[in-house]
Amino acid sequence: MFNFCFQNPTKIIFGKEQIATLTNNIPKNSKVLLLYGAGSIKRNGVYQQVSQALSDFSWLEFSGIEPNPSFETLMQAADLVRREKIDFLLAVGGGSVIDGAKFIAAAAVFEGDAWQILAEGAKVTSAIPLGCVLTLPATGSESNGNSVVTRYETQQKLGFSSPLVYPQFAILDPSVTFSLPTKQVANGVVDAFVHVIEQYLTYPVNAAVQDRFAEGLLQTLIEQGPLALTEPENYDVRANIMWAATMALNGLIGQGVPQDWATHMIGHELTACYGLDHAQTLAIILPALLQQQREQKRAKLLQYGRRVWQLSYSNEEQVIDEAIALTKAFFQQMGVATQLSDYKLGAAAIAAVEAKLVQHNMLKLGEHGDITPQIAKQILQQAL
Ligand code: NZQ
Numbered sequence: 119m120f121n122f123c124f125q126n127p128t129k130i131i132f133g134k135e136q137i138a139t140l141t142n143n144i145p146k147n148s149k150v151l152l153l154y155g156a157g158s159i160k161r162n163g164v165y166q167q168v169s170q171a172l173s174d175f176s177w178l179e180f181s182g183i184e185p186n187p188s189f190e191t192l193m194q195a196a197d198l199v200r201r202e203k204i205d206f207l208l209a210v211g212g213g214s215v216i217d218g219a220k221f222i223a224a225a226a227v228f229e230g231d232a233w234q235i236l237a238e239g240a241k242v243t244s245a246i247p248l249g250c251v252l253t254l255p256a257t258g259s260e261s262n263g264n265s266v267v268t269r270y271e272t273q274q275k276l277g278f279s280s281p282l283v284y285p286q287f288a289i290l291d292p293s294v295t296f297s298l299p300t301k302q303v304a305n306g307v308v309d310a311f312v313h314v315i316e317q318y319l320t321y322p323v324n325a326a327v328q329d330r331f332a333e334g335l336l337q338t339l340i341e342q343g344p345l346a347l348t349e350p351e352n353y354d355v356r357a358n359i360m361w362a363a364t365m366a367l368n369g370l371i372g373q374g375v376p377q378d379w380a381t382h383m384i385g386h387e388l389t390a391c392y393g394l395d396h397a398q399t400l401a402i403i404l405p406a407l408l409q410q411q412r413e414q415k416r417a418k419l420l421q422y423g424r425r426v427w428q429l430s431y432s433n434e435e436q437v438i439d440e441a442i443a444l445t446k447a448f449f450q451q452m453g454v455a456t457q458l459s460d461y462k463l464g465a466a467a468i469a470a471v472e473a474k475l476v477q478h479n480m481l482k483l484g485e486h487g488d489i490t491p492q493i494a495k496q497i498l499q500q501a502l
């Protein structure tokens with residue numbers, strides 16, 4: 119196991135009717151900016167619960183944060199934060215709203231052009247404090263320091279990370295996920311699943327705790343994900359998915375182990391160029407990437423096949439083939455298509471992604487740094 123230093127400062131408040139606890143978790147006398155998306159929170163009762171809990175605070179709201187939040191919109195919110203001297207941000211939504219809040223938190227107090235935070239990795243030295251109410255289990259953004267922002271005019275989807283933008287608290291009430299469209303339930307399960315894989319399916323470093331935690335999360339998602347589609351009103355299923363998605367990317371299982379993230383980086387380019395949902399890009403890329411990297415990932419692919427999918431063949435190639443096939447079938451069972459052609463994309467898209475990876479200096483992806491734009495192209499060709 120590699121050395122590590124782990125601190126996750128986000129307080130998790132989990133369960134039914136917990137949105138009311140906002141009142142006690144936002145610092146007293148804060149001037150709050152409520153951030154949200156296109157308005158799903160007004161249709162499912164979350165907005166009403168939040169505004170009730172904010173009744174003793176001075177607060178304003180900013181809506182319209184898009185799925186794959188846009189730099190332009192977030193900069194408008196950052197201006198509002200400065201003008202109104204806001205001192206606490208409350209994000210209510212999925213990963214896009216929470217990621218957006220993190221960028222606003224950093225951009226509002228950044229000296230210079232805030233695009234540099236994303237494009238040049240400019241260091242974030244201060245940020246407005248934030249908290250969140252999660253409405254879509256998927257990204258883990260509710261308890262990590264990551265944010266991904268898209269600049270539509272240049273088709274660039276870029277991220278930043280900072281310990282200063284961890285939410286101070288995250289309220290996770292699984293009942294607010296009942297109103298999710300089926301497609302978003304499926305996307306969330308696939309995204310969380312791939313987050314675990316990115317930190318687990320690399321090469322062994324004798325990290326027994328991380329491996330067993332990761333395998334438990336994968337099996338939970340494999341078992342509970344389809345149930346969320348067939349029993350959409352089952353609270354316990356929603357609760358298990360919500361907690362699994364948070365645990366998948368709150369830093370815990372990634373400590374002391376090599377990490378991959380190539381599927382995500384290639385996927386971000388597909389979203390930036392063609393607007394595919396984040397999880398759709400992962401469902402296309404991951405099975406093809408595992409196939410392409412089967413020698414480098416051999417030991418972990420065997421472990422994954424045997425422990426997660428309970429495969430008992432003595433022939434190793436058969437275990438690996440079947441593990442990859444079952445992964446792909448799981449995404450399809452969730453209703454997320456796994457081929458580029460399912461999204462009407464072909465050779466032109468592959469060339470565009472390869473060029474974008476070069477433009478963004480994504481030249482050595484993966485846990486060994488051996489996934490070049492050329493290899494990414496081969497991976498995408500296998501996913502046609
Ligand atoms: O805009 P609203 O009205 O809120 O509707 C949203 C949106 O249309 C809707 N929704 C959310 N909760 C709902 C609901 N509809 C009904 N009922 C509810 N309870 O769902 C749609 C999608 O929301 P979005 O926030 O975009 O989805 P998700 O949570 O999947 O976030 C995706 C974004 O997160 C980034 C992705 O790249 C993408 O930009 N990621 C962030 C990560 C992180 N911070 O660590 C890691 C991930 O790998 C990912 O890159």
Ligand code: ZN
Pocket residue numbers: 257309310312313382396
């Ligand atoms: Zn993801």
